[in-house]
Amino acid sequence: MIRFIIRRLLLSIPVVLGVVVIVFLLIRVVPGDPCQAALQEKANPTTCFAFRERFGLNEALPIQFVIYFRDLLSGNLGESIRTGQPVTEILVQRMPTTIELTFYALVFAVVVGMTLGIVSAYRRNSSADVTTMMVANLGVSVPVFVLGLFLAFVFAVLLKDTPFALPPTGRLTAGTIPTPIYEAWGLKDLQGPPQTILEFIGNMYTVNAVLTLNSQLFIDSARHLILPAIALGTIPMAIIARMTRSSLLEVLGQDYIRTARAKGMSPRLVMFRHALRNALLPVVTVIGLSIGALLSGAVLTETIFGLTGVGKTIFESITGRDYIVIQGFAVIVAIIYVMVNLIVDISYAFLDPRVRLS
Numbered sequence: 001m002i003r004f005i006i007r008r009l010l011l012s013i014p015v016v017l018g019v020v021v022i023v024f025l026l027i028r029v030v031p032g033d034p035c036q037a038a039l040q041e042k043a044n045p046t047t048c049f050a051f052r053e054r055f056g057l058n059e060a061l062p063i064q065f066v067i068y069f070r071d072l073l074s075g076n077l078g079e080s081i082r083t084g085q086p087v088t089e090i091l092v093q094r095m096p097t098t099i100e101l102t103f104y105a106l107v108f109a110v111v112v113g114m115t116l117g118i119v120s121a122y123r124r125n126s127s128a129d130v131t132t133m134m135v136a137n138l139g140v141s142v143p144v145f146v147l148g149l150f151l152a153f154v155f156a157v158l159l160k161d162t163p164f165a166l167p168p169t170g171r172l173t174a175g176t177i178p179t180p181i182y183e184a185w186g187l188k189d190l191q192g193p194p195q196t197i198l199e200f201i202g203n204m205y206t207v208n209a210v211l212t213l214n215s216q217l218f219i220d221s222a223r224h225l226i227l228p229a230i231a232l233g234t235i236p237m238a239i240i241a242r243m244t245r246s247s248l249l250e251v252l253g254q255d256y257i258r259t260a261r262a263k264g265m266s267p268r269l270v271m272f273r274h275a276l277r278n279a280l281l282p283v284v285t286v287i288g289l290s291i292g293a294l295l296s297g298a299v300l301t302e303t304i305f306g307l308t309g310v311g312k313t314i315f316e317s318i319t320g321r322d323y324i325v326i327q328g329f330a331v332i333v334a335i336i337y338v339m340v341n342l343i344v345d346i347s348y349a350f351l352d353p354r355v356r357l358s
Contacts, residue, residue: 004346004349005346008342008345008346009342012338012339012342015338016334016335016338019331019334019335019338020069020072020331020334021065023326023327023330023331023334024064024065024068024327025061027323027326027327027330028061028064028323030318030321030323033048033321034051034055034057034081034321034322034323035047035048035051035052036048036321038051038081038082038320038321038322039051055078055081055323055324068327072331075088076088077091077324077327077328077331077332078324078327078328079324080317080322080324080325081320081321081322081323081324081325082317082320082322082325087324087325087328087329088196088328090313090325090328091200091328091329091332092196092199092200092203093203094308094309094310094312094313095200095309095310095329095332096200096201096203096204097171097203097204097302097307097308097309097310098295098298098302098309098310098311099204100204100205100206100207100225101225101228101229101232101298101301101302101307101309102232102291102294102295102298104225104229104233105228105229105230105232105233105236105294106233106236106287106290106291106294107229107233108229108230108233108237109233109234109236109237109240109287109290109294110237110240110287112233112237112241113136113236113237113238113239113240113241113244114240114241114244114283116132116135116136116237116241116244116245117132117240117241117242117243117244117245117248117283118244118245118248118271118276119132120132120133120241120244120245121244121245121248121249121252121271122267122268122271124249129245132241132245133241133242133245135238135241136237136238136239136241136242137238138238139234139235139237139238139241140235140238140239140242142234144231144232144234144235144300144301144304145300145304147230147231147234148227148228148231148300148301148304148305149304151227151230151231152168152169152227152304152305155168155227156168166223166224166226166227167223167224167227168227168305169305169306170224170305170306170307171205171221171224171225171307172205172217172220172221172224173220173224176216176217176220178202178205178208178209178212178214178217179208179212179214180198180199180202181198181199181201181202181208181211181212182194182195182198182199182202184211184212205217205218205221206218206221206222206225209221227305228301228302228304228305228307231301231304231305232294232298232301233294235293236286236287236290236293236294239286239290240283240286240287240290243282243283243286244279244283247279247280247281247282247283248271248275248276248279250279251275251278251279252271252275254278256274257270257274257275260274277351278352280351281348281351281352284344284347284348284351285344287344288340288341288343288344291337291340292337292340295310295311295333295336295337298310298311299311299312299314299315303315310329310333313325313329314326314329314330317329
């Protein structure tokens with residue numbers, strides 16, 4: 001098992017390096033002048049020369065890459081061309097929103113999707129099977145922006161002033177201010193990376209509420225996440241449901257399943273003890289790949305529900321030609337995606353012992 005994990009870790013290194021190189025080169029070929037985008041009417045040959053000198057854009061591409069890669073290894077993601085704010089600070093402020101949204105959307109997709117898939121396979125060719133697959137097909141067909149606007153209309157307009165009403169925008173109700181974790185824990189003098197890490201964690205408001213024992217903050221932040229999480233997680237939910245059903249039906253036709261049934265085991269026991277675990281490999285793969293789709297789909301979802309996260313930040317940076325911010329966020333998201341796929345690979349060894357022998 002240890003050798004398996006080490007081998008997967010080593011294989012992830014060239015992938016991350018390749019992502020860094022590709023992101024760096026793609027940013028440079030995007031049409032538009034970052035000086036014109038940042039300075040606008042103040043842009044002239046003199047100010048643009050000073051601008052490019054400040055951000056190292058006058059250097060040759062190989063030199064720019066060496067400088068960028070050196071700073072990246074030291075944890076320095078640079079400064080925003082538009083605002084001058086360190087990218088690390090922007091990351092700490094905005095990445096937690098997307099991570100929190102992605103997590104709850106993934107929980108919704110996995111729980112609902114696998115449940116629908118299991119019910120559909122267990123009741124094959126029944127009305128329950130047809131209904132669940134219709135729901136799955138509908139979920140794949142409806143775009144995120146359509147579903148998001150529909151949910152906001154239903155729960156914020158039609159159900160307004162009812163117990164089922166939900167907020168359509170924002171992360172918190174106006175006037176609700178979360179307490180920083182380090183202050184709640186009596187660590188006001190904390191500085192450096194430990195404070196940055198706690199700030200990052202604290203900007204995920206549901207996690208902040210749990211760590212600071214603030215039930216009101218948890219309820220408020222959770223209510224604001226319900227609609228965007230459903231809108232973002234519906235398409236992955238439908239894909240997981242269909243994959244779970246097809247994988248289970250394939251496993252249920254194997255000889256050892258027929259043997260288990262011949263021994264008198266109940267259908268439910270055969271399904272959950274013998275069939276489900278062996279059917280999980282393709283499902284786990286789809287779940288891992290869905291995380292990338294959730295991160296990319298967050299652009300529309302954050303825009304519709306007024307959430308300032310990675311998607312909205314990257315969109316604003318692309319339109320403003322803010323190369324430094326785009327590089328920093330793209331590399332961090334890519335690293336997260338690579339690590340998630342690494343975890344998926346490792347999970348294979350626990351689900352299927354034959355993977356360890358390979």
